[in-house]
Amino acid sequence: MFLVRTISRVGLYVADQVEGLGRFGVFAGQMFRWLVTDATRWRLLRPQLYQVGVRSLPVVIITGAFVGMVLAAQSYYQFDAIGRASWVGAVINVSVVKELGPVLAGIMLAGMVGGALAAELGTMKVTEQIDALRAMGSDPIKHLVVPRFIATFLMIPFLTIYCDFVGILGGYLVVWGYGVDTHEYWMHSADVIENFDIFSGVLKSTFFGAAIALISCYKGFQSRQGAYGVGMAALEAFVSSFVAILVLDFFIVLFLNGLYDLIWGRAGIFL
Amino acid sequence: MSPNETKTERPAAGEPIIRLENVWKEFGGNTVFKDLTLEFRRSATTVVLGPSGVGKSVMLKLILGLLKPDRGRIWVGGTDVTDLAERDLAPIRMRFGMVFQGAALFDYLSVKENVAFSLREHRLLPEAQIDRIVGEKLALVDLEGTEDLLPEELSGGMKKRVGLARAVAMDPEVILYDEPTTGLDPVTADTINEMILRCQRELQTTSLVVTHDMASAYKVGDRLVMLHEGQIIADGTADQIRTNTDVRVQRFVRGDANLSADAINR
Numbered sequence: 001m002f003l004v005r006t007i008s009r010v011g012l013y014v015a016d017q018v019e020g021l022g023r024f025g026v027f028a029g030q031m032f033r034w035l036v037t038d039a040t041r042w043r044l045l046r047p048q049l050y051q052v053g054v055r056s057l058p059v060v061i062i063t064g065a066f067v068g069m070v071l072a073a074q075s076y077y078q079f080d081a082i083g084r085a086s087w088v089g090a091v092i093n094v095s096v097v098k099e100l101g102p103v104l105a106g107i108m109l110a111g112m113v114g115g116a117l118a119a120e121l122g123t124m125k126v127t128e129q130i131d132a133l134r135a136m137g138s139d140p141i142k143h144l145v146v147p148r149f150i151a152t153f154l155m156i157p158f159l160t161i162y163c164d165f166v167g168i169l170g171g172y173l174v175v176w177g178y179g180v181d182t183h184e185y186w187m188h189s190a191d192v193i194e195n196f197d198i199f200s201g202v203l204k205s206t207f208f209g210a211a212i213a214l215i216s217c218y219k220g221f222q223s224r225q226g227a228y229g230v231g232m233a234a235l236e237a238f239v240s241s242f243v244a245i246l247v248l249d250f251f252i253v254l255f256l257n258g259l260y261d262l263i264w265g266r267a268g269i270f271l
Numbered sequence: 272m273s274p275n276e277t278k279t280e281r282p283a284a285g286e287p288i289i290r291l292e293n294v295w296k297e298f299g300g301n302t303v304f305k306d307l308t309l310e311f312r313r314s315a316t317t318v319v320l321g322p323s324g325v326g327k328s329v330m331l332k333l334i335l336g337l338l339k340p341d342r343g344r345i346w347v348g349g350t351d352v353t354d355l356a357e358r359d360l361a362p363i364r365m366r367f368g369m370v371f372q373g374a375a376l377f378d379y380l381s382v383k384e385n386v387a388f389s390l391r392e393h394r395l396l397p398e399a400q401i402d403r404i405v406g407e408k409l410a411l412v413d414l415e416g417t418e419d420l421l422p423e424e425l426s427g428g429m430k431k432r433v434g435l436a437r438a439v440a441m442d443p444e445v446i447l448y449d450e451p452t453t454g455l456d457p458v459t460a461d462t463i464n465e466m467i468l469r470c471q472r473e474l475q476t477t478s479l480v481v482t483h484d485m486a487s488a489y490k491v492g493d494r495l496v497m498l499h500e501g502q503i504i505a506d507g508t509a510d511q512i513r514t515n516t517d518v519r520v521q522r523f524v525r526g527d528a529n530l531s532a533d534a535i536n537r
Contacts, residue, residue: 047379124377132375135335136389137361 048151064163068170086184090192096167106208110241114216118237121220156209294343318492327481368438374430383418428459
């Protein structure tokens with residue numbers, strides 16, 4: 001009896017998850033259909049660009065700067081111990097440009113923008129504003145989701161570039177404080193960082209932006225009634241976006257390694 | 272559908288404009304409607320009465336296609352809208368204006384932008400004409416000069432009036448009111464009733480009001496329909512409802528939960 005109950009519960013859970021995935025797929029499909037068939041209006045897009053781009057910038061800059069500084073402070077002693085202190089820039093800057101910049105910008109955006117999107121749309125749902133849109137013959141996905149998706153997708157590469165820039169600057173300031181030669185520091189950094197590294201970081205960020213916007217808007221639309229429902233929607237939006245960023249990051253790294261190997265012939269681990 | 276087409280297709284006064292046919296609706300094991308059949312006639316104000324949770328708001332959402340019935344059909348002006356897809360429902364919905372219980376104003380838009388919303392979405396009108404229409408509709412609800420205010424700056428009664436101005440912006444055939452006086456003081460509630468009557472008089476629309484406010488129902492309703500446990504238990508004019516001998520009707524009308532059948536017959 002216990003076994004039957006357990007199997008039944010697992011079955012129901014799996015069915016529920018599959019159904020949720022299906023609903024998300026339909027939601028994403030509708031969003032992409034509106035994205036390509038109907039030009040979004042500037043008056044809807046402009047406030048979202050401001051919200052996602054300008055208002056997130058200070059947090060992204062602070063995060064990037066401190067990550068670069070901490071990385072420098074941690075790495076300096078290891079490199080100094082083997083007499084290679086001027087090489088520390090290569091490690092810091094490659095890490096920031098390829099991984100930490102895009103991933104941290106994405107995570108900050110998942111927290112700030114993703115949570116806010118889910119809470120805003122969730123509140124609109126529970127106060128019947130989404131029903132009001134439908135009642136007036138407008139599509140809520142076209143009117144609410146498409147501009148938020150475009151804004152997040154377009155702004156995240158710029159935020160990533162800012163995050164990279166201040167991360168590199170923060171790392172340099174710490175290393176400079178330890179007395180490392182500036183010329184050698186930048187020379188070794190330039191030797192290691194390639195345009196492809198910068199491109200791959202920025203490219204990754206666009207996928208993160210798309211995932212954050214889609215997941216957060218979906219969670220907002222699925223919000224249950226009341227303050228608790230809206231709060232849970234915001235929480236789920238952040239957690240799901242966070243996990244999506246890490247999973248996407250892994251697969252994009254595999255893909256980009258393969259692409260690099262194809263173009264420049266460097267052997268990769270997986271491909 | 273263009274606005275002109277909408278006008279030419281309007282049924283004549285007194286003809287059914289909305290019909291719910293053998294409708295069943297259930298939420299998580301709780302049956303809201305049991306085989307409900309109900310018609311609403313053009314150019315009349317029908318008030319649907321009933322206690323909280325009886326499904327009054329659900330009825331409005333079924334008519335607009337915001338919810339789908341489990342069984343039964345819903346007709347709007349000769350069109351079966353039951354199974355229409357969201358895109359096909361849009362032109363049907365534009366024949367309606369809805370005043371939501373909490374007003375449901377878009378809180379990121381000003382009063383003017385709220386009222387102008389449908390005009391901007393569905394009609395390619397010059398900005399000057401949109402301004403003129405918004406001004407007219409706000410004047411209809413005595414809210415001139417509030418164009419630039421945000422919903423958070425409005426009182427509950429003002430929000431309902433802006434909601435009404437937004438609902439009539441496209442000159443709809445039918446206006447649906449979801450608890451238009453709930454949560455308002457008696458004087459403000461009466462002002463809303465006056466607005467409903469004024470809209471009915473000046474715009475010649477069909478109105479469907481769901482409420483549990485008897486003062487409002489008597490004032491605005493040409494016909495009153497009472498729902499109880501998913502079915503109609505009374506249907507008539509205000510006087511017919513007042514003199515109805517069903518104890519469930521009289522308990523509701525008089526607001527007396529302990530009223531007995533004997534007390535009614537005496």
